Amino acid sequence: MESLTNRKKVLEQKPMNFIERLYLPAIVKGMAITFKHMFKKKETIHYPEKTREFSINYRGMHSLKRDEQGRERCTACGLCALSCPAEAISMIAAERKEDEMHLYREEKYAAVYEINMLRCIFCGLCEEACPKEAIYLDGNIVPADYLRRNFIYGKDKLVEPTLT
Amino acid sequence: MSDKIKITIDGVVVEVEPGTTVLNAARQIGGNIVPPAMCYYSKLEESGGKCRTCLVKVSKGSEKDPRPMPKLVASCRTTVMDGMEVQNITSPEVIEARKGVVEMLLINHPLDCPICDQAGECHLQDLGFEHGAAQTRYEFKRRTFERVDIGDKIQLHMNRCILCYRCVFTANQITDNRVHGVLGRGDASEIGTYIQQAVDNDFSGNVIDVCPVGALTDKTFRFKNRVWFTKPVDAHRDCPTCSGNVTLWYKGEEVIRVTARKDQYGEVENFICNTCRFDKKATSDWEIEGPSKVRHTSVISSNHYDTMQPLPVIQQKPALIIANQEQFQKTSKQ
Numbered sequence: 001m002e003s004l005t006n007r008k009k010v011l012e013q014k015p016m017n018f019i020e021r022l023y024l025p026a027i028v029k030g031m032a033i034t035f036k037h038m039f040k041k042k043e044t045i046h047y048p049e050k051t052r053e054f055s056i057n058y059r060g061m062h063s064l065k066r067d068e069q070g071r072e073r074c075t076a077c078g079l080c081a082l083s084c085p086a087e088a089i090s091m092i093a094a095e096r097k098e099d100e101m102h103l104y105r106e107e108k109y110a111a112v113y114e115i116n117m118l119r120c121i122f123c124g125l126c127e128e129a130c131p132k133e134a135i136y137l138d139g140n141i142v143p144a145d146y147l148r149r150n151f152i153y154g155k156d157k158l159v160e161p162t163l164t
Numbered sequence: 165m166s167d168k169i170k171i172t173i174d175g176v177v178v179e180v181e182p183g184t185t186v187l188n189a190a191r192q193i194g195g196n197i198v199p200p201a202m203c204y205y206s207k208l209e210e211s212g213g214k215c216r217t218c219l220v221k222v223s224k225g226s227e228k229d230p231r232p233m234p235k236l237v238a239s240c241r242t243t244v245m246d247g248m249e250v251q252n253i254t255s256p257e258v259i260e261a262r263k264g265v266v267e268m269l270l271i272n273h274p275l276d277c278p279i280c281d282q283a284g285e286c287h288l289q290d291l292g293f294e295h296g297a298a299q300t301r302y303e304f305k306r307r308t309f310e311r312v313d314i315g316d317k318i319q320l321h322m323n324r325c326i327l328c329y330r331c332v333f334t335a336n337q338i339t340d341n342r343v344h345g346v347l348g349r350g351d352a353s354e355i356g357t358y359i360q361q362a363v364d365n366d367f368s369g370n371v372i373d374v375c376p377v378g379a380l381t382d383k384t385f386r387f388k389n390r391v392w393f394t395k396p397v398d399a400h401r402d403c404p405t406c407s408g409n410v411t412l413w414y415k416g417e418e419v420i421r422v423t424a425r426k427d428q429y430g431e432v433e434n435f436i437c438n439t440c441r442f443d444k445k446a447t448s449d450w451e452i453e454g455p456s457k458v459r460h461t462s463v464i465s466s467n468h469y470d471t472m473q474p475l476p477v478i479q480q481k482p483a484l485i486i487a488n489q490e491q492f493q494k495t496s497k498q
């Protein structure tokens with residue numbers, strides 16, 4: 001069948017001549033390339049001892065922010081979970097008690113907030129959807145682990161530490 | 165049909181009974197020429213005329229008196245005349261006025277949609293989205309009220325109230341003894357129960373459904389979940405006091421809220437009693453009819469199936485079920 005694009009090249013296979021059949025010149029040529037690379041600048045780095053600089057709009061691990069007074073900004077409105085294309089976010093809301101005024105900014109807060117880091121595709125839609133500026137993907141790379149359940153990050157890992 | 169009279173709304177002619185309001189005539193045509201209504205409620209007598217969102221322009225009064233009406237009129241309170249010509253969305257004046265009305269309604273309305281349980285099925289949200297400006301120009305402190313507790317079933321958030329009076333009419337007409345009404349005047353007016361009495365008669369829960377905003381919400385549903393994560397399912401039961409036709413709102417296997425069924429204008433079809441609304445929250449109490457129809461433009465329609473039993477994602481093989489359970493053990497947090 002004729003190809004749709006005319007970019008196809010037909011290779012013809014000639015029988016090898018005597019020098020080619022020796023393979024030695026080809027081996028020497030290949031070794032020369034390998035040897036040349038020993039003097040070139042290395043492209044790899046020793047991760048995790050050394051890390052590369054991230055771009056300023058890099059999206060890493062999520063963090064749940066606190067406001068100036070150290071109260072959690074998240075009000076469990078569920079817009080991040082709604083916008084999440086991977087359905088990685090789930091939460092349970094609770095009502096703030098009288099003595100929790102210093103902990104949570106709004107009347108309602110997220111008692112449980114979980115992100116499944118294996119589902120998350122780091123698209124940043126949760127960050128865009130958040131009306132309270134509570135979630136940002138400003139963290140580092142999510143660390144590796146052996147167990148799947150350890151990738152479900154709860155509030156213990158997500159909420160920013162307090163300033164004090 | 166000689167006693168029917170003709171009215172033209174946005175160029176569409178419709179014949180209606182004398183005494184029909186312009187709003188109801190528009191609803192007979194349907195579509196996007198129906199003016200929005202925040203306070204008018206077809207099931208409640210004397211409702212309407214308060215919110216002014218249904219303003220329309222009457223470009224021709226009637227066949228006998230073809231002069232246009234001098235000002236925009238509230239279509240829920242204006243009855244049709246023979247040969248009347250009404251402009252709704254075809255008139256830029258009406259669009260502009262409606263934008264102003266929305267801004268006016270939002271002056272004292274707190275922007276706490278992330279907290280409010282009504283979000284997702286709130287008429288003011290829809291109205292603001294469709295007709296309002298994106299920004300507020302209001303610079304002063306919003307009106308706030310002390311929180312009043314009106315019982316353990318209904319939550320009152322006076323800050324969110326737009327004073328549509330629907331709940332007052334409901335309490336007047338549906339329930340026998342009214343224990344709440346509007347107190348105060350003008351800027352200070354508020355919905356309150358006299359001597360903070362619990363609204364505990366049998367149909368009082370309907371004020372939750374008629375409230376166009378989140379001022380009256382279900383306390384048993386308070387902060388339980390967001391509306392758009394729940395699945396509405398039509399169900400009915402043999403109820404001695406009411407029709408028993410309701411919508412159950414499921415989260416997983418659990419019924420977390422029961423409301424009356426609502427039509428395309430967000431008005432309930434049949435008022436339901438408090439027993440159905442608050443006390444019957446088990447699937448075994450109800451006979452399931454099927455998933456409720458949700459407008460595809462509504463946020464509630466996200467991730468919804470049209471059938472009751474969608475095709476299983478996990479196949480019914482014993483080996484696979486065991487493997488899935490093991491996987492679930494591994495993945496779920498302890």
